[in-house]
Amino acid sequence: MPKTDRRIRKSQEAIKKALIELMAEREFDQITLQDISDQADVSRRTIYLHYMDKFDLLDKLIEEHISNIREICERTEDDTGYAEMGLKWFEYFREHTLFFSALLGSKGSPFFRQRFLEFFLGELEKDNSISGKGKAEQPKGLNVEIQFLGSAIVGVVEWWFRNGRPLPPEVMAQRVGALLERNLGTL
Incomplete structure (x- = not known):
């Protein structure tokens, strides 16, 4: 290239x-x-x-950040737990505060929020530990547990930015990681 x-x-x-x-x-x-x-x-x-226009610009900007987060997940998924993965996410969010604050804050883009949620849902779908009760009976994309956890992650990130990032990435990663492990362990 x-x-x-x-x-x-x-x-x-x-x-x-x-x-x-x-x-x-x-x-x-x-x-x-x-x-x-x-x-x-x-x-x-x-x-x-x-x-092509401002919509194309926004779409490419969103895709760039989603792609970067996906790369972070791919680089760290095999040898780390949820807290370690969360630390990489929150460090990335902190590095790109202006972007995430603008798109997840009160003036944010619903289009970005949906893409952000879809990214986390996809990552959770790939996670083999979410093979709990009823998953085999549910078509891909209709798993209630995955929807719940993906929405929770996005909601916590939104909360973090809307409140001026009151906790450091290390604390956020530890807490989100613990919640994911606790909830994924019961599935």
């Missing part, structure tokens, strides 16, 4: 950063391409060179 030109990467990063900063201030629907262009200090033409 060819390396992307440094100028192109810098423009794309400026555009993504501009969108995130704007979303921290106001609703996505209120943001125009001109707003993004002004904030990123690039022309609208430059934005169109990389993205």
Whole structure:
């Protein structure tokens, strides 16, 4: 795969950063391409060179973060428990606070929340330890336990950002890990 030109990467990063900063201030629907262009200090033409519109930009930005979290899971899933995995998640969330605060906070995107939930549901589906009562009888994607745990994870992350990240990632990872292990152990 060819390396992307440094100028192109810098423009794309400026555009993504501009969108995130704007979303921290106001609703996505209120943001125009001109707003993004002004904030990123690039022309609208430059934005169109990389993205079809602001929806495409948001979609690619979301997919980039979901992909990064998926890689974290894949790198750590075999040799760690839920607390260790949770620590990697919460460290990533902290590194990208502006993004997650903007998309999970009060001005957030329901579209992102749904994608975030789908990611966690998929990860939980892959977990062989969730093979408890009734799972064989339930079609894929309709497992109540998985839905419950995925929604709980997303809810806790939302709570963490909405309350200004009151606990450090290590404490969050320990508590979420313990809850997952306790709940997965009863399935």
